[in-house]
Amino acid sequence: MDYLESIILGIVQGLTEFLPISSSGHLEISKVILGNDLSNKESLLFTIVLHTATAFSTIFFFRKDLWEIINGLFDKKYNASHNFSTSIIISMIPAVFVGLFFEETINSMFDGNLLLVGSMLYITALLLFVSDFLKLKQNKINFKNSFLIGLVQAIAILPGISRSGATIASAVIMGIDREKAARFSFIMVIPLILGSMAKSLLDSELNFENFDIISLLLGFISAFITGLFACKWMILLVKKSKLYYFSIYCLIIGSIIIYYSLKNGL
Secondary structure, three states: OOHHHHHHHHHHHHHHHHOOOOHHHHHHHHHHHHOOOOOHHHHHHHHHHHHHHHHHHHHHHOHHHHHHHHHHHOOOOOOHHHHHHHHHHHHHHHHHHHHHHOHHHHHHHOOOOHHHHHHHHHHHHHHHHHHHHOOOOOEOOOHHHHHHHHHHHHHOOOOOOOHHHHHHHHHHHOOEOHHHHHHHHHHHOHHHHHHHHHHHHHOOOOOOOOOOHHHHHHHHHHHHHHHHHHHHHHHHHHHOOOHHHHHHHHHHHHHHHHHHHHHHOO
């Protein structure tokens, strides 16, 4: 993988991690278009590094919110910070379960399976479209809907389903305030990404010896910077109820990918 390719993939990850168009799906599409020759494990390593970069950009963007939550946890009285933290932990349960027991199956999907990516983009398009027009009774983030959002996040591990799009759309459909839904969606994934990185390092699955460190660094930096801009942009779009634009995009891209995949027997 050359340096330009690393930067391009980093930009793709930074933009699509927060925009509701599936970062994993677009990474797989970009890898196929760029024709990279990475092995399955090398591809997984690069994907994890890019996801870690966007996790760090999330931490930086929400640093004030996170600091308030951490400070609130040291208060002996049960408060909003305790409630929010517990909700985050509950939301992680489904994804942790899937990651622990279906890891090999999931990893095998990140290998240029364009037909799967295109099909899952259809699901993303449907969720985004419905969330902009379905009006339910106003609701708050509680333990029950935190778990339900977590289930959606677990399903969104599939390449082609936008994690941010699916979780935000699901939360909005449940009646949660749009800005709070986006905030919860972006923060809830931080421990999962960092946990996944730590697990892979401890299991010695990530082999840095056969990978150009500069390529990883360039991809990380480009993903981090573009992630900051995309995060801010996405929150503004969610507040203005403009997700159906991305629904149309996902529908078009999904159709193109499915057609290309079937035509070329991929």
